[in-house]
Amino acid sequence: MRQAYSWSRTRMGGWRVACSPILGTTITIALLKQRGYIPFLEYYLSIRS
Numbered sequence: 001m002r003q004a005y006s007w008s009r010t011r012m013g014g015w016r017v018a019c020s021p022i023l024g025t026t027i028t029i030a031l032l033k034q035r036g037y038i039p040f041l042e043y044y045l046s047i048r049s
Contacts, residue, residue, distance in 0.1 A: 010017060017023065029039050 006022075032039065
């Protein structure tokens with residue numbers, strides 16, 4: 001998580017930071033689910049039907 005925090009504090013734009021390999025491997029769907037967030041696809045599928 002420390003590397004993700006470091007990348008978030010850079011002067012690069014948000015899109016470039018979001019596409020960085022650090023965030024892609026550090027902040028995963030499993031981690032977000034563990035912290036109570038619902039993935040967009042799951043939310044969409046739940047309201048779609």
